[in-house]
Amino acid sequence: MVVLIIGLFTSIFLYNLFLTEAHAIPVFARKYKTSCQTCHVAFPRLNAFGEAFRRNGYQFPQIDEGYVKEEPLPLGTPAWKKVWPEGIWPGQIPAMVPIALRVESSYRYDDRSEVTHDFTFPNELELLTGGTFGEDISFYGEIALFEEGDTGKVGRLFLQFDNLFDSKLPKHLLNLRIGQFEPAAVPFPSQRRLTFTNYLFNSFKVGKNNFQFSSAQKGLEVKGIIKSRLEHALGIVNGNGAGAKDESTDSFDNNSKKDIYIRLGYKIGGIGLDGTTDVEIEDEGLLNQVGLTENSIKFGTFGYLGENSIKYSGMDFNDKFYRYGFDLDGYYQNINLFGAILLGRDDNPSGNLKEVEVTAYLVEANYLFLPWLIGILRYEETNLNPGYKRGQVIPNLTLLIRANLKCILEAQISTKDDVSNKIFAGLDYAF
Amino acid sequence: MPFRVLLTLLYLTLPSIVLAAGTISGTITDKRGVTVDAVVYIEDSAGEFAPPKEHLVMDQKNLAFTPHIIPILIGTTVDFLNSDDILNNVFTPSWAGHKFNLGTYPKGIVRSFTFDRLGEVVILCNIHPEMEAYIIILSNPFFAVTDKTGKFTISGVPSGRYTLRTWHERLKPQTKQISVRENNTTVVDFELIR
Numbered sequence: 086m087v088v089l090i091i092g093l094f095t096s097i098f099l100y101n102l103f104l105t106e107a108h109a110i111p112v113f114a115r116k117y118k119t120s121c122q123t124c125h126v127a128f129p130r131l132n133a134f135g136e137a138f139r140r141n142g143y144q145f146p147q148i149d150e151g152y153v154k155e156e157p158l159p160l161g162t163p164a165w166k167k168v169w170p171e172g173i174w175p176g177q178i179p180a181m182v183p184i185a186l187r188v189e190s191s192y193r194y195d196d197r198s199e200v201t202h203d204f205t206f207p208n209e210l211e212l213l214t215g216g217t218f219g220e221d222i223s224f225y226g227e228i229a230l231f232e233e234g235d236t237g238k239v240g241r242l243f244l245q246f247d248n249l250f251d252s253k254l255p256k257h258l259l260n261l262r263i264g265q266f267e268p269a270a271v272p273f274p275s276q277r278r279l280t281f282t283n284y285l286f287n288s289f290k291v292g293k294n295n296f297q298f299s300s301a302q303k304g305l306e307v308k309g310i311i312k313s314r315l316e317h318a319l320g321i322v323n324g325n326g327a328g329a330k331d332e333s334t335d336s337f338d339n340n341s342k343k344d345i346y347i348r349l350g351y352k353i354g355g356i357g358l359d360g361t362t363d364v365e366i367e368d369e370g371l372l373n374q375v376g377l378t379e380n381s382i383k384f385g386t387f388g389y390l391g392e393n394s395i396k397y398s399g400m401d402f403n404d405k406f407y408r409y410g411f412d413l414d415g416y417y418q419n420i421n422l423f424g425a426i427l428l429g430r431d432d433n434p435s436g437n438l439k440e441v442e443v444t445a446y447l448v449e450a451n452y453l454f455l456p457w458l459i460g461i462l463r464y465e466e467t468n469l470n471p472g473y474k475r476g477q478v479i480p481n482l483t484l485l486i487r488a489n490l491k492c493i494l495e496a497q498i499s500t501k502d503d504v505s506n507k508i509f510a511g512l513d514y515a516f
Numbered sequence: 517m518p519f520r521v522l523l524t525l526l527y528l529t530l531p532s533i534v535l536a537a538g539t540i541s542g543t544i545t546d547k548r549g550v551t552v553d554a555v556v557y558i559e560d561s562a563g564e565f566a567p568p569k570e571h572l573v574m575d576q577k578n579l580a581f582t583p584h585i586i587p588i589l590i591g592t593t594v595d596f597l598n599s600d601d602i603l604n605n606v607f608t609p610s611w612a613g614h615k616f617n618l619g620t621y622p623k624g625i626v627r628s629f630t631f632d633r634l635g636e637v638v639i640l641c642n643i644h645p646e647m648e649a650y651i652i653i654l655s656n657p658f659f660a661v662t663d664k665t666g667k668f669t670i671s672g673v674p675s676g677r678y679t680l681r682t683w684h685e686r687l688k689p690q691t692k693q694i695s696v697r698e699n700n701t702t703v704v705d706f707e708l709i710r
Contacts (some may be wrong), residue, residue, distance in 0.1 A: 119579055134602065134643075147601035151578045183705040191523065312615075362603045362622035 109186030111489070111515050112215050113143065118154035121488040121515075126421070126451070127459055128489065129277045129513060133379055133416075137360030140310065142223035143215050144259060146360025148218075150342025156180055162217075176219040187211040191281060191493070200507060205511075208233060211240075213515070218422070221247040223343045225266075227276070239327060241266050241301050244493035249274040255311075262306040262320075265327055267299055267418025269308050269318035270346035270387040272412035272425045275299040279451070279461055280481045281509045282497045286427060286447040289475070292434025294404045298389070298427070299370045300326040303337055303343070313357030314387075318348040324391040340403070344391035353417060372381075382415040389429075398434060406431040408443070424448035442470040457485040466500070476500035490514040538696035540680065541669040542704040543662075546565055547688055550666025551708055555586045555652050555683040557659035558673065559691065565657050567591030571583055571628060574639065575650060576604045581639055581649030585685070587659045588651060593630040596639075598623055607639045613637035636683070682706050 114121060121128050124135030132138060137146045139180045145152045161175030189292055194202055214226040227240040243264025247254050254276040267274045275287050276299075287299030304322030311317065323337055324344030330337050356362050356379060364379065377401040412425035429443035447465035454460060461481035481495040490512070497507040540558075544551040567589045576580050577599040583669050587593065596606045598621055606627065607617035612635030618627040620643065631637065631653045641647040652659075660668040673696045681691045687708035 093538065117579070118646060122643065122645055123579075145602065154578075360602065362601070364603075365604075365622065365625065366620035367605070 086275050094313060111187075111213060112183045113138075114489075115182070116155045116179065116180065117145075117152050118217065119152075122456070123172075127279060127483055127491055128513075130279045130451075132278060133356050133381070134360060137356065137358060140218065140255065140308075140358060141360065142221065142245045142314075143225060144217060144221075144223065146246070149217075155215075157219075159354060170507050175466075176222070178218060179216045183214050183216045185213040185515055187213060187513070187515040189281075189511065189513045191509045194508040195504050201238070202219070205233075207231065208511075212243045222249075223247060232505065239265060239301075251485075257310040257313075258311045259307060263304075263425075265301045265303045267301055268305065268320050268322060269306055270320070270348045270389050270408075271299050272348075272385055272387060273412075273423065273447070273449075279459065279483055279493075279513060280463065280479050281493060281495050282479050282507075283304050285465045285467050285475065285477055286312065286425060286445045289443075289445065289469075291406070291441050291469060292404070293436065294322065294393050294406065294431060294434045295326065295328075295395075296391060296393055296406065298408060302326065304343070308348075310357075310359045313359050313361045314352050316348070316350040316352075316358050318346075320346050322346070325393055339396075340392060340394040342392040344389065344468075346387065346389040348385065348387045350383055350385035350412075351383060352383040355379035359440070380417050382413065385412040385413070385414070385425075386410070393447045395436065402433055404431050404434045406434070419453040421451040421453075422449070439471070441472055444468045444470075455459070456476040459483040459485075474501070475504065489516060521613065524571055537672045537674055538698055539669060539671050539701040540658075540673055540694065540696060540704060541701055542668045542706065543707060544668065544682065544706045545666055545683075546593045546708045547710075550664075551662055551684060551687065551706075552664055552666065553684070554662045554666075554687070554706075554708065555585060555587045555659060556662070556668045556706075557587060557652075557654050557681055557683070558656060558670070559679040559681045561656040561674075561676075561678060563656070565589055565655075567593075571595045573597055574588070575599050576606075578664075579604075579644050579647055581641075582648055583661075583677070583698070585648070585650050585652070585661055587661060587683075588631060588653055589657050590634055590652055590653050591630065591632060592653075593628050594651060595626045597626045603643065604647070605643050606639060607642055608637050608639055611635065613639075613651070617642075622642040650685055664709075680704055682708060684708060686710065 123130055124138050126132050157177040158180045159177050163171050163175060165175040172392055188207050190206040191208055192204055209279045210231040212230050214230045217223045224246040226242040229238040229240055232238060243262050243266045249261060256384040266378040275283050278284060290296050290297060302322035304320060306318060306320035308318035321343050325339050352358050356364055390407045392403060392405045395404055408427055408429035410425055410427035424447055426446040431441045434441050445467040449463035452460045463479040466476035478498040484492045486492055493511045493513060495509040544554045545644055548695050571593045572586060572588060573595045574586060575597045596618055600602045601623055603620050603622055605620040611614055612633040634653050634655055637651045638652060640650040658670050658673050660670045662668045675696055675698045677695050679691050682689050687710055690706050690708060692704055693700050694704055
């Protein structure tokens with residue numbers, strides 16, 4: 086059965102591979118009339134330029150204006166800048182409603198589930214939006230219209246004020262993000278992974294505390310780049326994810342304490358974190374792409390300090406916790422190797438006043454066989470002491486049928502005997 | 517001494533040679549209206565023609581190659597300039613371009629290539645798949661590209677009978693037999709189809 090279904094997906098892939106060109110393109114592709122490959126190795130994983138585009142508030146890093154092919158709608162002419170403060174500073178909105186959709190579907194085999202074979206067509210339908218209100222004010226949103234049976238869940242939705250005080254300070258030094266977003270402390274956000282399987286590293290929970298490292302959080306974040314190579318971020322968030330409002334307290338947070346986090350990173354080689362392009366790449370073949378051909382290495386360190394109030398089985402208790410760690414992201418030729426180690430401690434995650442030590446790490450290699458064929462191998466492990474030890478190996482083959490349509494073949498192999506192993510064969514597309 | 521005489525005679529006769537040349541002009545249309553960026557060229561002109569010493573320039577600006585189409589005489593060198601603030605690449609999968617890959621380079625850098633094979637060369641950027649341009653390498657200098665109104669003019673064509681041919685990236689080529697007479701303009705229109 087598994088072989089039959091994987092064979093079916095392979096046939097669909099080969100059939101589509103040689104058919105007509107794809108026309109579907111999401112929000113930024115429409116705005117700039119450029120292919121997904123400008124920013125992505127394969128969506129949603131960003132290449133080096135895509136990272137610079139994201140860091141710069143979804144604008145081209147140097148002068149954005151010339152690259153915009155879809156003329157925005159002006160909210161006041163530029164001359165109104167001279168009238169300020171007697172008038173409103175002129176802005177812009179996208180001429181077309183900036184909305185894109187992403188659909189994720191898969192066949193899933195689970196060796197321990199009561200339902201061994203399952204079609205999830207679709208598993209997720211996501212609405213994506215993003216753009217700018219003129220220069221240096223950006224917005225981004227990601228709303229799960231349908232996800233594993235749930236409907237209408239806001240993932241990320243934020244405003245970003247870019248290049249603050251750039252008349253006095255260097256460009257890219259300070260950006261302010263306000264809204265619901267994944268904290269910049271997270272080295273490899275789940276939203277930009279290529280695999281169906283989420284990073285264990287980001288998604289584990291300790292005791293009854295629902296905190297997950299990569300969850301979207303409500304709050305503020307200041308971040309930026311110093312001299313093209315050093316990234317910094319400092320944030321303050323509710324710390325309890327993107328859950329619904331608690332009617333009893335009339336609040337989204339479960340306590341008055343706010344979580345804080347920090348991140349520092351430094352990149353050597355390749356294009357700058359702000360997109361500066363002083364490098365030249367001598368190409369020999371057609372395989373080369375920025376992001377997988379630049380030879381670079383980025384080191385990072387992060388820290389997160391939080392506290393959650395937990396209500397469980399009539400108990401009401403607090404869990405103070407911290408996470409810190411180091412990460413590394415390197416590109417050499419067509420290989421991208423990245424990994425991270427996370428350490429931490431929760432002082433009372435289960436309401437029994439017992440501390441839990443946390444150790445987690447991940448390492449993943451992406452190899453670009455061809456621009457449309459990527460092989461992935463990931464190993465990760467999470468240890469809670471006292472508690473469980475869990476590990477998984479994720480081999481994956483991602484085939485881009487079109488720039489916006491990919492076929493994924495993946496296995497999720499647990500290193501523990503009592504946890505199920507899974508196989509996925511799926512399609513993921515955006516338009 | 518005989519060489520100088522020959523040179524003097526050449527200078528004296530040059531204006532008459534130019535005057536003896538004719539012009540071909542016309543309009544190219546297709547189902548949608550006027551056809552922009554179509555190449556029109558004489559297929560069968562005898563003689564040897566030296567390529568220009570000056571290099572032609574194909575720029576990369578705002579994620580587009582400009583101009584989109586360049587017809588050139590065989591042996592011409594084209595400079596590929598990057599005027600974008602971001603990295604761009606230049607490569608071709610075409611045989612006539614020796615399947616070159618000039619690399620990925622930043623703003624202000626120029627890399628050159630001399631085209632020594634006849635044919636069509638598609639120019640691509642391997643990090644921005646929407647970027648595309650064409651260089652058409654021809655055996656004589658009697659060619660033109662249609663403007664925004666679909667019009668073309670080929671001047672200085674020696675008198676004679678020729679085959680006039682079209683090239684367009686999406687439309688089928690057409691040929692027409694024409695006669696060019698000195699000091700006259702031969703009008704030739706084409707209606708291209710897919």
